[in-house]
Amino acid sequence: MKRFLFVSCLTFFAASPASADITHKIQSSISLTVDGAASQATRIGSTVSVSGSNVTLGTAPSLGALTPGSAVGYTPGVYSVTTSGDAFSYSESFIEGDATPSATTVSSGVIGSLPMLGNTTTTSGGVAGALAGTIATDGALTITAGGAGTSAIGQVIQELTVK
Secondary structure: OHHHHHHHHHHHHHHOOOOOOEEEEEEEEEEEEEOOOEEEEEOOOOEEEEEEEOEEEEEOOEEOOOOEOOOOOEEOOEEEEOOOOOOOEEEEEEEOOOOEOOOOOEEOOEEOOOOOOOEEEEEOOOOOOOOEEEEOOOOOEEEEOOOOOEEEEEEEEEEEEEO
């Protein structure tokens, strides 16, 4: 009887199926980036400034007319000393502003010529060169460096969950 009970218990436990949830996830990606060229330009305006003491203004300094493609131009002022023999001071400054630039055009993502103004920041674009990346079926990454202004990032994530 003991033998029968022992064999029955072994059969009962051996016949019951194992219960487990198994999840396997594989994520892979490669990101290849080539920086674009950029330019930011800010025009500087023309200014004239005059200051002094013991001076008399004869003809005021003036700025010319602004026309497309040209700067404004400047005509200096005419001054004389008010009281001869007394001390005098005089200061005149002029900053020539930027000419009105002609319009720029974009063709195939490229601007033929960039405007050069009083405050200009230009960044050159990247060069793809040999930039490349592949992921094999076994998860092996192959990344080939590009030229300046490029980046390549590759990753393979494997996750195994047993519950």
